[in-house]
Amino acid sequence: MLRALAHAAHTRSSEIPVPQRDPFYNPPLSFHQEKPGTILRSRQLSHESLQTVFSFKQNLKSVHQLLFRTTDALDQPIATVVTVMVPFHANMSRLLMYNPIENADFIECAISYTLRSGSKEISKTTPLEMLLMEGYLMSGMVVAATDYEGPQSGYGNGKLEGQALLDATRALMTSQEITGVSASAEIQIHGYSAGAIPASWALQLQSTYAPDIRYIGAVIGGTLVDMEPNLHFLLEHSKDCQEALAVLVGLANSDPEFDQFLQSSIRPDKQNLIDSLRHSCLDMAGRRDCQQFDSLFTIPDFFNQSVTQRMFRENHLGLGSAPSSSIPILMYHASKDGTILYQPAYNLYKNWCARGSTIHFLTDTTSDHRDLALFGLSNAINFVLDRFNGVPIGSSCSEETVVNPLVKPRNFTKFIISLVKQGSFLLGFPVGPGIL
Structure with a gap:
């Protein structure tokens, strides 16, 4: 012993x-x-x-x-x-x-x-x-x-x-x-x-x-x-709002077209949120006030844009075999x-x-x-x-x-x-x- x-x-x-x-x-x-x-x-x-x-x-x-x-x-x-x-x-x-x-x-x-x-x-x-x-x-x-x-x-x-x-x-x-x-x-x-x-x-x-x-x-x-309603839920109703942006950044990391669209759509004063996620693990980043995630984007219908909808569709589990x-x-x-x-x-x-x-x-x-x-x-x-x-x-x-x-x-x-x-x-x- x-x-x-x-x-x-x-x-x-x-x-x-x-x-x-x-x-x-x-x-x-x-x-x-x-x-x-x-x-x-x-x-x-x-x-x-x-x-x-x-x-x-x-x-x-x-x-x-x-x-x-x-x-x-x-x-x-x-x-x-x-x-x-x-x-x-x-x-x-x-x-x-x-x-x-x-x-x-x-x-x-x-x-x-x-x-x-x-x-x-x-x-x-x-x-x-x-x-x-x-x-x-x-x-x-x-x-x-x-x-x-x-x-x-x-x-x-x-x-x-x-x-x-x-x-x-x-x-x-x-x-x-x-x-x-x-x-x-x-x-x-x-x-x-x-x-x-x-x-x-x-x-x-x-x-x-x-x-x-x-x-x-x-x-x-x-x-x-189904990613789209879940991300809406995280941003609007959950204490885990950071998860929503983390998923979007992860999708951007894996898809250059979506990355370009995300970078061009994020408000300049919110860019630090993306930078933080790309340089830390989410569980060590510290919980953020979910109000910081209000109005993330320069366009009000970011989720409805064609490139975003493509990412949601491609990552919707159950549409394949x-x-x-x-x-x-x-x-x-x-x-x-x-x-x-x-x-x-x-x-x-x-x-x-x-x-x-x-x-x-x-x-x-x-x-x-x-x-x-x-x-x-x-x-x-x-x-x-x-x-x-x-x-x-x-x-x-x-x-x-x-x-x-x-x-x-x-x-x-x-x-x-x-x-x-x-x-x-x-x-x-x-x-x-x-x-x-």
């Missing part, structure tokens, strides 16, 4: 280079000739290189990062990174593609950087996400987290993010000699809130962009579906969500079900958007474990309404056990099944 406490009371590691100054992030000159999903570069980090809350290091069996080729929203080749976490006593045939929340328009907020010990204290969300990923790691599965926004930090661009996740999966499937992940591993995906964007779009794009990829299950929660019926999906959403509108997510569930998808939709009647990220995790882990264990979900859609997912005894038990074990992981105990 004394050794564990000494481990916990570590001093902060030396700072690591930011992505812009780290050669690992720069693809080879000829990378555009490679197929999407090709591994361009790899490195193995220290098994204690990742951090969680209060900069506590995580004791994993191994940690790897892969730079791989993918495709942006304009169908141009780009390269991004996936971080692979292998727990002790891992089942290398079980892979979870976990998509942490990254509400950011800045490359220094990339998951592959903010997860690492020695990174700038630029994000409060990523260390908390490490705690959530531990829930899967302690169950023995390999967990991979993708820089799904790409090098442009294209926050909110569904095509960009979904393709990045699909190509990260492709990269993992050819990484056995590097990571140890089996080439025949069963794969599932999980994403909540901003993390649900790559997860849900990967489900929509899989049949056309990556038919070679097979997921055996997926979990998406707090899912953004429905997920295959062979991929069981858990969707969960808080009916009182004050950030991501509930009704469009429920409508998406109905839409996909009508087109043959297999979905269980859970409505939480008491949680808010942030609470459900935590309270919904145990239910998500149990869903994923059931899929890996071959438990049938049925061939049709279903829905349920609960006060809170933790009212289910199985979820509550998993939640309590996770809390106890996570305390030991903070003290430096190995992360994995059967450790405690």
Whole structure:
């Protein structure tokens, strides 16, 4: 125990280079000739290189990062990174593609950087996400987290993010000699809130962009579906008004035409808001008075302009292919969500079900958007474990309404056990099944 406490009371590691100054992030000159999903570069980090809350290091069996080729929203080749976490006593045939929340328009907020010990204290969300990923790691599965926004930090661009996740999966499937992940591993995906964007779009794009990829299950929660009414809601009725502008800036980062239009339409005295978002992570920018977002634009009908409408249409989830019926999906959403509108997510569930998808939709009647990220995790882990264990979900859609997912005894038990074990992981105990 004394050794564990000494481990916990570590001093902060030396700072690591930011992505812009780290050669690992720069693809080879000829990378555009490679197929999407090709591994361009790899490195193995220290098994204690990742951090969680209060900069506590995580004791994993191994940690790897892969730079791989993918495709942006304009169908141009780009390269991004996936971080692979292998727990002790891992089942290398079980892979979870976990998509942490990254509400950011800045490359220094990339998951592959903010997860690492020695990174700038630029994000409060990523260390908390490490705690959530531990829930899967302690169950023995390999967990991979993708820089799904790409090098442009294209926050909110569904095509960009979904393709990045699909190509990260492709990269993992050819990484056995590097990571140890089996080439025949069963794969599932999980994403909540901003993390649900790559997860849900990967489900929509899989049949056309990556038919070679097979997921055996997926979990998406707090899912953004119809961008236009949600941005109106954020600007007019939500304390998370900054999110609306952050999404617009992310779309601009990924689309030069829209970027030019946004820059020409923003009021000069509001330009500082865009500059701030492009140089910080949203969760560290400080909450702003929403009155600052009144009259952002020099034109009163910015949302109705053709280029803006194009961006909304291209990023409206559900207009493309429905997920295959062979991929069981858990969707969960808080009916009182004050950030991501509930009704469009429920409508998406109905839409996909009508087109043959297999979905269980859970409505939480008491949680808010942030609470459900935590309270919904145990239910998500149990869903994923059931899929890996071959438990049938049925061939049709279903829905349920609960006060809170933790009212289910199985979820509550998993939640309590996770809390106890996570305390030991903070003290430096190995992360994995059967450790405690």
